[in-house]
Amino acid sequence: MKNAYIKFILAAVIFGTNGIIASHIPLSSYEIVLTRTVLGVFFLLILATARREWGSLRRASRTSLVWLVLSGLFLSGNWLFLYEAYQHIGVSLATLMCYCGPILIMILSYFVFHEPFTVPKVSAMVIVTVGILCINGAADQAHGLSWGLVCGFLSAVCFALLVIAMKKVI
Incomplete structure (x- = not known):
């Protein structure tokens, strides 16, 4: 159980420092997302090979595979727009805007599920x-x-859309 807490804390720290680190990388948001995606694919390929988990992918239904591919596209879109927002409005406002996601998930879940x-x-x-609206509304009034x-x-x-697609896979 202690190991799970350490993993959770480590994941939270990595996620929490994501915007700060990305804002200091001298690459465009597109280059950052491409690099992250390529590194993630290689890591997952190595992990799947080491754990011999290719069989579960072969047994997956076509519908699940389509939703998995869509999930990957939505994740890339999330990263792309988030990093672009980091560069234009800063980490704090971009992160707050991204936190509209759970509201959208609840609304979409009503219609989809x-x-x-x-x-x-x-x-x-x-x-x-x-x-x-209070926080971003002030920024909107100041800068349009x-x-x-x-x-x-x-x-x-x-x-x-990523969360909805992943719920469709399961």
Whole structure:
């Protein structure tokens, strides 16, 4: 159990420093995403080979494989738009815009999976939306609607679609 906590903390630290590190890399957002994707593919290929898990991929249904490919595209879109937003509006605002994703997931889940809206879900959506509007609304009034804010929102859309696609795989 202690090992699981260490892995969780390490993952949180890596994820939390993602924007800070990316904002100091002298590459375009497209180059960063391409590099991350290629490195991720190689790592997963090595891991799947070492664990001999290719059989599970061969046994997967075509529908699952299509959803897996779509998930990869949505993940790439999330990264691409998020890193582009980092470069235009900074890490803090871009991250806040990306956090619209869970709201979109709850809305899409209602239509895709017929998950009902409950009072806690609707309350959380309203609170988060008001918070995001308060914080990003001030930035919008100061600078106007920018490409960075649009990219931040598109990263949230891709994140929501990624989660929905992964739920379809399972």
